[in-house]
Amino acid sequence: MAQKVTIRDLAEAAGVSVTTVSQILNGKGDRFSNDTRDRVLKLQEKLGYVPDYNARNLIMGSTQTIGVLVPNLANPFFSMFIKGIQQVAQSHHFVPIIFDANQNQKLQSMYLEELIKRAANGLIIASATLDANDIDRILTRNGIPYLLFDQNDAQIGDRVWVDDYKGGQMAANYLLSQGHRRISLLVGQDITHNIQQRISGFRAGMAKYHLTLADEMVVQTSMTKLGGYQATATVLAKKPTAVFCINDEMAIGLYRGVQEQGIKIPDDLSIMGYDDIDLADFVTPKLTTIHQPAFEMGQVATELLIERLNNPRLTHQDKQLPLELITRDSVKLIQSGIH
Amino acid sequence: MAQKVTIRDLAEAAGVSVTTVSQILNGKGDRFSNDTRDRVLKLQEKLGYVPDYNARNLIMGSTQTIGVLVPNLANPFFSMFIKGIQQVAQSHHFVPIIFDANQNQKLQSMYLEELIKRAANGLIIASATLDANDIDRILTRNGIPYLLFDQNDAQIGDRVWVDDYKGGQMAANYLLSQGHRRISLLVGQDITHNIQQRISGFRAGMAKYHLTLADEMVVQTSMTKLGGYQATATVLAKKPTAVFCINDEMAIGLYRGVQEQGIKIPDDLSIMGYDDIDLADFVTPKLTTIHQPAFEMGQVATELLIERLNNPRLTHQDKQLPLELITRDSVKLIQSGIH
DNA sequence: TAAGCTTGGGGGACCGCTTTAATATAACCA
DNA sequence: TGGTTATATTAAAGCGGTCCCCCAAGCTTA
Numbered sequence: 230m231a232q233k234v235t236i237r238d239l240a241e242a243a244g245v246s247v248t249t250v251s252q253i254l255n256g257k258g259d260r261f262s263n264d265t266r267d268r269v270l271k272l273q274e275k276l277g278y279v280p281d282y283n284a285r286n287l288i289m290g291s292t293q294t295i296g297v298l299v300p301n302l303a304n305p306f307f308s309m310f311i312k313g314i315q316q317v318a319q320s321h322h323f324v325p326i327i328f329d330a331n332q333n334q335k336l337q338s339m340y341l342e343e344l345i346k347r348a349a350n351g352l353i354i355a356s357a358t359l360d361a362n363d364i365d366r367i368l369t370r371n372g373i374p375y376l377l378f379d380q381n382d383a384q385i386g387d388r389v390w391v392d393d394y395k396g397g398q399m400a401a402n403y404l405l406s407q408g409h410r411r412i413s414l415l416v417g418q419d420i421t422h423n424i425q426q427r428i429s430g431f432r433a434g435m436a437k438y439h440l441t442l443a444d445e446m447v448v449q450t451s452m453t454k455l456g457g458y459q460a461t462a463t464v465l466a467k468k469p470t471a472v473f474c475i476n477d478e479m480a481i482g483l484y485r486g487v488q489e490q491g492i493k494i495p496d497d498l499s500i501m502g503y504d505d506i507d508l509a510d511f512v513t514p515k516l517t518t519i520h521q522p523a524f525e526m527g528q529v530a531t532e533l534l535i536e537r538l539n540n541p542r543l544t545h546q547d548k549q550l551p552l553e554l555i556t557r558d559s560v561k562l563i564q565s566g567i568h
Numbered sequence: 569m570a571q572k573v574t575i576r577d578l579a580e581a582a583g584v585s586v587t588t589v590s591q592i593l594n595g596k597g598d599r600f601s602n603d604t605r606d607r608v609l610k611l612q613e614k615l616g617y618v619p620d621y622n623a624r625n626l627i628m629g630s631t632q633t634i635g636v637l638v639p640n641l642a643n644p645f646f647s648m649f650i651k652g653i654q655q656v657a658q659s660h661h662f663v664p665i666i667f668d669a670n671q672n673q674k675l676q677s678m679y680l681e682e683l684i685k686r687a688a689n690g691l692i693i694a695s696a697t698l699d700a701n702d703i704d705r706i707l708t709r710n711g712i713p714y715l716l717f718d719q720n721d722a723q724i725g726d727r728v729w730v731d732d733y734k735g736g737q738m739a740a741n742y743l744l745s746q747g748h749r750r751i752s753l754l755v756g757q758d759i760t761h762n763i764q765q766r767i768s769g770f771r772a773g774m775a776k777y778h779l780t781l782a783d784e785m786v787v788q789t790s791m792t793k794l795g796g797y798q799a800t801a802t803v804l805a806k807k808p809t810a811v812f813c814i815n816d817e818m819a820i821g822l823y824r825g826v827q828e829q830g831i832k833i834p835d836d837l838s839i840m841g842y843d844d845i846d847l848a849d850f851v852t853p854k855l856t857t858i859h860q861p862a863f864e865m866g867q868v869a870t871e872l873l874i875e876r877l878n879n880p881r882l883t884h885q886d887k888q889l890p891l892e893l894i895t896r897d898s899v900k901l902i903q904s905g906i907h
Numbered sequence: 908t909a910a911g912c913t914t915g916g917g918g919g920a921c922c923g924c925t926t927t928a929a930t931a932t933a934a935c936c937a
Numbered sequence: 938t939g940g941t942t943a944t945a946t947t948a949a950a951g952c953g954g955t956c957c958c959c960c961a962a963g964c965t966t967a
Contacts, residue, residue, distance in 0.1 A: 235953060246917045251955055261915065277709065282687050283631070284953035287622040288922050302650060303846070308642040315668055319675075324682060327666050329654055336658075343663060348621045370616055372572070454850050485850045507642070511793050511824045513852050574923060585947045590925055600945065623923035627952050912965075920957090927950085934943075 234276045242276065243269050254280065286348070295325045295534060296344035296352040298337060301453075302329040304478055305506035306523045307355070310378075313527020314353065321535050323350070334358045345371050351534045355379045358419060374537045376530050379423050387537060387546040389530045393423045396519045396552045397430025400501055403517070403554055404471050405438050408563040409499060413469035414442060415460055415479050417452035424475055427503065431473060450479070457482025465490065470563060471499035477506045477518055480559075484512060495561035505555050515557035522550050573615045581615065582608050593619065625687070634664045634873060635683035635691040637676060640792075641668040643817060644845035645862045646694070649717075652866020653692065660874050662689070673697045684710050690873045694718045697758060700725075713876045715869050718762050726876060726885040728869045732765035733772070735858045735891045739840055740773025742856070742893055743810050747902040748838060752808035753781060754799055754818050756791035763814055766842065770812060789818070796821025804829065809902060810838035816845045816857055819898075823851060834900035844894050854896035861889050 236254075240247045245265060252258050253269045272278075286292050295318055299307045311327060318325045326349065328340040337359050344352060345367075352375035354364060361377060365386065368375050376387045404412055414431065417424065432442050448463045450456035457479030464472055464483065474480035480502035484494060492498055494514055502509060505520035533546045579586045584604060591597050592608045611617075625631050634657055638646045650666060657664045665688065667679040676698050683691060684706075691714035693703060700716060704725065707714050715726045743751055753770065756763065771781050785806055789799040796818030803811055803822065813819035819841035823833065831837055833853055841848060844859035872885045 233953095236955095237953080247954080248917055248919095248956075249915090252916095255955080257956090265915080279685060279710075281626070281953050282685050283622045283626040284922090285955085287620070287626055287924090287953085288955050290922085292622070302641070303644060303647040305642060308647065311641060312668060312670075319678075324665065324686070326663065329651060331651075339658075346618055346621050347663070371618070454846065458850070481847075481850050484852065485854075488852050507793060508820075508847065511797070511820050512850075513823070513827050515824075572923095575925095576923080586924080587926080587947055587949095588945090591946095594925080596926095604945080620923050623952090624925080626923085626954085627925050629952085908967100910966090913963085915961090917960080918958090920955105922954090924952090925950105928948095930945100930947075932943105932945080935941080937938105937940100 233281075234278045236278070236280065239269070239272055239276055239278045243272050245269065291350055292348045293323050294347065294349045295323050295531065296340075296347075296349035297325050297327045298330055298340055298344075298352070298354045298356055299327070300330055300332045300355060300358075302327075304453075304476075305508060306476070306504045306521065309506075309523035310355070310527040310530075313524040313529075314531045315527075317528045317531040317535070321531075323531075323535065325353075325531075330356065330358075332358060341367065345373065349373065351375060351538050353378060353530050353534060374534065374541065376534050376537075378526070378530060379421055387533045389526055389533060389548045389550065390423070391521055391526070391550050391552050393426035394430035394433070396503065396521075397427040397432070398434040399430075399552065399554050400427075400473050400503065400519055401431045401434025402437075403556070404473060404499070404501060404560065405435065405440075407471075407499070407560055409469075409471040409560075410440060411467075411469050411471075412442070412446065413464050413467045413472040414447040415457065415464060415472055415474040415483065416447060416449055417456070417475060417479075418449055427475060452476055452479055454478050454482035454485075457484075458486045461486025461490070465492075469498070471501065471560065473501045473503075475503055477502035477504040477509050477516060480516055480518070481508065481512055484516075495559050499560040499563075501560055505553075509555070509557070514559050517557045517560045518555050520553040520555045525550055572620075573617045575617070575619065578608070578611055578615055578617045582611050584608065630689060631687045632662050633686065633688045634662050634870065635679075635686075635688035636664050636666045637669055637679055637683075637691070637693045637695055638666065639669055639671045639694060639697075641666075643792075643815075644847060645815070645843045645860065648845075648862035649694070649866040649869075652863040652868075653870045654866075656867045656870040656874070660870075662870075662874065664692075664870075669695065669697075671697060680706065684712065688712065690714060690877050692717060692869050692873060713873065713880065715873050715876075717865070717869060718760055726872045728865055728872060728887045728889065729762070730860055730865070730889050730891050732762045732891075733769035735842065735860075736766040736769025736771070737773040738769075738891065738893050739766075739812050739842065739858055740770045741776075742895070743812060743838070743840060743899065744774065744777050744779070746810075746838070746899055748808075748810040748899075749779060750806075750808050750810075751781070751785065752803050752806045752811040753786040754796065754803060754811055754813040754822065755786060755788055756795070756814060756818075757788055766814060791815055791818060793817050793821035793824075796823075797825045800825025800829070804831075808837070810840065810899065812840045812842075814842055816841035816843040816848050816855060819855055819857070820847065820851055823855075834898050838899040838902075840899055844892075848894070848896070853898050856896045856899045857894050859892040859894045864889055 236250050240250045253266050258266050314325050330337040355378040435442050448460050450460040480500050502516045502518035505518045509516040509518050529548050537543050575586055575589050579589045592605050597605050653664050669676040694717040774781050787799050787802045789795040819839050841855045841857035844857045848855040848857050868887050876882050
């Protein structure tokens with residue numbers, strides 16, 4: 230490879246000073262003659278000069294980088310979330326660095342450090358296992374603005390959220406309106422704040438019907454397809470008429486387990502999910518679920534963060550996005566004596 | 569935020585010179601007394617000193633960064649691929665910067681430039697729409713090693729691949745062995761080299777049975793679930809007994825379209841996919857497909873690239889990974905007079 | 908005609924770090 | 938005792954940029 234061309238090379242070639250080149254290339258060249266300006270620009274093209282990223286950032290103090298931490302890239306919800314991030318980051322000339330922390334505590338800390346090292350301007354963190362206060366401590370110490378996602382309890386950092394409590398209620402209402410009374414709840418291992426909200430909302434929804442969700446009706450497993458599948462027997466043992474899965478992935482896993490037993494959805498068992506990943510529309514039967522606007526959430530999260538980057542002394546930002554019940558084919562209307 | 573702590577602050581606090589601190593922190597501190605070393609290390613912890621990334625890279629000339637370009641993050645195949653990349657990158661102290669080019673030509677070029685600007689040490693490119701020669705020209709001009717993926721025609725850059733030709737054959741063989749003769753092929757819009765191989769292999773497989781794949785039996789659509797779904801009518805119109813989808817995503821889309829018509833898989837129609845994304849095991853009926861080791865491919869790709877980074881004058885690297893037929897429930901054994 | 912603008916351009920400090928080469932002291936050996 | 942070597946530490950030269958501030962020459966203007 231040819232030796233890298235520096236600003237000094239370019240200056241020399243153009244017969245001007247380094248200052249002149251720098252100014253012109255940074256759009257501050259009004260005070261130079263057209264002649265000089267053209268010459269520099271032409272020569273830049275010709276020599277293929279690209280300002281050294283590190284040198285530039287060193288002095289500018291910004292990397293135009295946003296760090297992103299998600300628990301699982303393979304979950305379509307997060308794929309969409311990331312796509313949203315990428316889109317608006319790009320339009321603001323930021324670059325997202327994405328880490329899949331794999332729900333692994335240690336890895337997350339590592340990545341967090343890596344992002345700090347790399348002087349990310351801001352962070353978007355969707356972490357189940359990192360403690361919000363830990364994050365806050367380490368990040369504010371380093372003066373890095375961030376936005377917490379999927380973990381909205383702590384009143385720190387900015388926030389983009391959906392009303393999970395209401396989402397839980399919506400799910401309950403719908404299931405109950407379809408006549409279901411014996412409902413099982415399928416949840417993950419570590420209950421983040423937002424999930425907790427969903428559950429509470431669901432409970433509240435049942436309470437309105439003067440029903441309570443017995444503890445024995447909630448079963449825990451990992452929040453993946455496999456987790457849902459593995460929980461099949463346990464769920465079935467509860468003899469529910471419907472099960473509300475705390476995310477679509479698990480619902481899809483449960484689909485398989487249930488269908489393997491020859492049980493028909495929704496005739497023998499109704500299943501409801503949460504997230505509305507693209508897949509929900511492609512399984513058989515199509516999954517009834519609560520739609521979370523993952524892509525928009527990514528967009529808004531990034532917008533808020535960049536907003537704060539531009540204006541550090543903004544007060545706490547908070548944006549809520551709407552949830553929506555998507556009724557498809559996985560929940561059956563059953564007879565019910567009540568109501 | 570407290571002013572960022574620099575190496576000078578730390579040096580002063582420890583009562584030693586900047587050099588000393590630098591050396592100790594970079595593991596070259598053998599020549600200093602234990603006393604000094606401990607003092608510096610302790611103080612680093614206490615002050616929370618993190619070396620400035622840009623300053624460091626400026627002088628070191630390396631960013632420890634690998635750029636990754638994929639066509640679609642939401643495709644589970646690429647999610648897994650990326651997970652593989654992340655894993656080995658991490659273990660070699662590299663950080664992947666991932667871009668989802670969204671099958672958009674312009675975006676891809678933009679991202680490529682961005683990656684060059686950011687002085688990525690090397691690139692892994694899975695691009696359908698960028699011309700291999702263009703990539704090569706721009707990248708070698710900048711002296712950046714790279715590895716092309718899913719586009720193996722060009723004999724440039726390193727290469728990790730599976731034998732798609734054989735994969736196509738395997739699919740054909742299996743379908744034919746199950747008695748299918750009237751087979752439709754569902755492919756994408758832009759046929760990359762590897763896909764072309766799959767198709768050729770498939771054709772060759774049929775040829776062995778003295779059959780030919782009529783052009784009218786191949787239908788094109790976009791390589792997504794939605795694409796598969798939208799192709800339903802066209803596919804059905806061909807009246808095949810089986811259809812081979814060039815990737816699993818399309819197969820799953822087709823599943824839905826077909827099932828909406830009340831057509832039973834595999835009883836009325838057999839469907840076969842390619843990739844073996846995790847989902848293949850969770851749809852109903854479970855999808856018979858050809859397994860591509862996405863995760864391993866990500867791992868190997870990264871290993872090869874890092875290998876080259878460490879040793880630029882390596883000869884062309886080439887690694888082949890095995891394909892595997894995964895028979896599940898979406899292909900039916902039908903009566904056949906032949907064989 | 909001297910002071911003051913305007914126009915076009917350059918010198919050089921500095922960003923935070925690594926590394927080379929040099930210095931100072933202590934220890935060892937014959 | 939003087940020379941050699943080992944031990945412990947540092948001064949200073951950059952890396953490739955940006956930007957503050959100064960400079961020179963030609964024109965006005967009162």
